[in-house]
Amino acid sequence: MIDLYYAPTPNGWKITIMLEECSAQYKVIPLNLGKGDQFSPEFLKISPNNRMPAIVDHNGPHDEEINVFESGAILVYLAEKFGKFLPKEPKEKFKVLEWLFWQVGGLGPMAGQVSHFVNYAPNFPGDHSYSEKRYKNEYDRLLHVMDSILETRDYLAGDYSIADMASFPWVTAYKRYEVDLKKFKNLRKWFDKLKNRPALRRGMDVGKEARNFGQNQTKESLKIMFGQNSQSIKEQIEKKNK
Ligand SMILES: N[C@@H](CCC(=O)N[C@@H](CS)C(=O)NCC(=O)O)C(=O)O
Numbered sequence: 061m062i063d064l065y066y067a068p069t070p071n072g073w074k075i076t077i078m079l080e081e082c083s084a085q086y087k088v089i090p091l092n093l094g095k096g097d098q099f100s101p102e103f104l105k106i107s108p109n110n111r112m113p114a115i116v117d118h119n120g121p122h123d124e125e126i127n128v129f130e131s132g133a134i135l136v137y138l139a140e141k142f143g144k145f146l147p148k149e150p151k152e153k154f155k156v157l158e159w160l161f162w163q164v165g166g167l168g169p170m171a172g173q174v175s176h177f178v179n180y181a182p183n184f185p186g187d188h189s190y191s192e193k194r195y196k197n198e199y200d201r202l203l204h205v206m207d208s209i210l211e212t213r214d215y216l217a218g219d220y221s222i223a224d225m226a227s228f229p230w231v232t233a234y235k236r237y238e239v240d241l242k243k244f245k246n247l248r249k250w251f252d253k254l255k256n257r258p259a260l261r262r263g264m265d266v267g268k269e270a271r272n273f274g275q276n277q278t279k280e281s282l283k284i285m286f287g288q289n290s291q292s293i294k295e296q297i298e299k300k301n302k
Pocket residue numbers: 069070071072093098110111112113129130131132164168284285
């Protein structure tokens with residue numbers, strides 16, 4: 061059995077999609093990020109970066125328990141455990157890893173910043189227009205990169221793989237991020253093909269009722285999520301340790 065520490069956000073969906081695609085047995089442990097669950101001592105032992113997703117596999121290698129944090133590492137772990145969606149042959153494997161790293165180092169963080177400026181920054185004083193534009197441009201550029209590669213093949217790295225599963229959740233928000241997907245013909249085709257996969261849909265639906273798209277935030281939840289620095293983290297951890 062795999063325990064998944066999870067909130068219904070794009071980084072969480074990457075893992076529920078993969079678990080569903082592998083028909084894995086898993087238990088969701090919901091985290092309320094606005095309430096600071098990511099600072100609990102139990103969770104920090106698994107994910108020292110106070111970010112979800114993270115997993116505990118009670119039947120890891122050599123039948124021992126193993127913890128994994130960072131969505132990219134979790135996807136590789138699951139792909140190796142189930143022998144699916146990551147080819148073994150080095151040339152093909154590194155194609156998938158290239159696009160997986162591209163997602164975790166580029167598409168994810170840039171789209172995450174767009175999400176921040178669209179969904180959350182309006183709660184804070186000041187003119188955010190430069191920052192919002194900067195990240196929207198970068199998101200647009202990255203979607204173009206996907207579109208170009210998808211002109212030459214059906215999936216990002218050959219066959220359907222963990223690279224596609226990692227990228228899909230960050231494309232789903234295109235409407236909220238004011239992108240017209242029509243201008244990316246190949247990406248649109250890829251998106252429609254993936255969205256019709258039953259396992260992917262099941263993955264995206266996990267914990268649906270707790271999705272909030274930045275709505276219903278309180279002063280306290282905004283502070284917990286966006287006021288983080290070394291000092292605030294120490295305070296949160298102390299609070300959870302009491
Ligand atoms: N690089 C990390 C990013 C994970 C991440 O940013 N998770 C967010 C939710 S999407 C989180 O846990 N936020 C908690 C917080 O901001 O304290 C990964 O790919 O796993």
